[in-house]
Amino acid sequence: MDFILAGFVEAIRLLFGGDGQTWSAVAATLKASSGSMAASLIMGIPLGFALGYLDFPAKRQVRLLVDTALALPTVFIGLVVYAFISNRGPLGEMGLLFTLTGIAIGQTILALPVVIALSATAVESMDRHLRTLLISLGASRRQLLFSSLWEVRYGLLAAGLTAYGRVMTEVGISMMVGGNIKWHTRTITTAIALETGKGMFSTGIALGLVLIAIAFVVNVCLSFLRKR
């Protein structure tokens, strides 16, 4: 038990003492996850809105595909992205392997189905009276779209939050596509896996605390937004 307690004490020292390696992993995680979240929200919310709002042929089949993609294993995404961006792959020339951009691409593939599926569910649960209300108050098509999105904002926030949770905690993509390179592509989760393997519990615990702290801050911000 002592080594766990000692790990916590050391973790506090590493965090507040400004340990370079620890903060490098934190920065890499934030950079990759910010990129992937931005991309998945920009693509996922309009697609989710379309999937939930519009009626089109093969809608059920598309929904089935998206729901299946919710369960994509991160190592499989890592494998596919690796295959595409490695030197032998079709996108090999872009030099994305072992970069944060490569990790962000993989995480976008991970987060996109979550954003689409949960946005579509939020839009589907939209009250059927909303459209009538907005049009009868004079909304244009564009105002109808944005006001409808604003009405389901809590559902969209939940979609973003769930996707963020998956992106922040995944190991497979970061490890396979990023390569866990110190000072460069080592993220919080790959560092924890590595440090634990080396028996360095304190660094692992420190990074774990940062992960929980980030989740806490994000949730505090969202609960503040909800109150507005």
Next chain:
Amino acid sequence: MTVAQPIYRIENLAHRYNGDPVVAVDRLDIEPASIMGLVGPNGSGKSTLLKLMAFIFRPTQGRILFDGKAALPFDESVRFQVTLLTQDPYLMKRTVFKNVAYGLRVRGGQEDWARPVHDALAMVGLDTDIFARRQYDELSGGEAQRVALAARLVLKPRVLLLDEPTASVDAASSELIRAASLRARSEWGTTLVIASHDREWLYDVCDEVIHLFKGTPTGTGRSNMVFGPWVPEENGLYTKPLGDGIRLTVSAPPHADATAFIDPAAIRILDSGAASTAENIAFVDGTVTRIASEKQSGHLFADVRAGSLRLVVRVDESRLAAMTLHRGWPVTLAYRPDSIRWL
């Protein structure tokens, strides 16, 4: 002399849901600043007709002319002219102020909405200081419906369509909603189209009341609509039991569940017990519950309760002096079963 152009002209309008016809109106004109009532049983197409008139969606067939021009959803010619209040109190997930100001915001322009929002809330009996900052879910059903009406009134619309606006609110809210709607007509010349089950109110305030049945206008003014099933009798006639041993006798219906229309002018009021054995005349006993004059025609009408049924009867004014007619008075109604129209 110029004749005022109708604000609405409906031509060959038909709307279907999944192939089933819901609304079929060949021709209907509505004059500006008039009040039109729509009555009809549930599922008669009132709500769909109002939504089509509010340009919420396109009709399957036909067209609706507004100010003489055919219009469709989102057209600039109708977007800021017509507004619809639905039966269920429904608000956006925002404060009362933002709900009421929404229509002003989409119209752009002025930024100071406090005054118009205050006036609109006052029209429906809500104090701005108390309600403006409340969230949509901090209101009772009646308050929510009044806020929803205020969100329409703040626009000073040319046409206000009301779909059973008082069906799910308390009596006090109901009175405020009715008064505010009528004020819109008197202050701004707003044309009102009101669908309601409260026929008395409609007959009192409307310039015209239209009966809608299976999506089609079946007549105007006061009418008695009696639903089946009908029970065959030995003499070739049919009856509907009304409770208390009272029966309504009718001619042979086209089918057992047909709907009978009985013209209020085709019913005569006799003193109680004055039924005779005259041929081709049917009698039914009842009690007078209300006497009112119709705004549109000026005719005098009596409501008579016969068992579970309420019948409207046009009172022959030439015979009024010879009759004792007041609330609670027992009477016998006489009518010819062959004068009944069937749908």
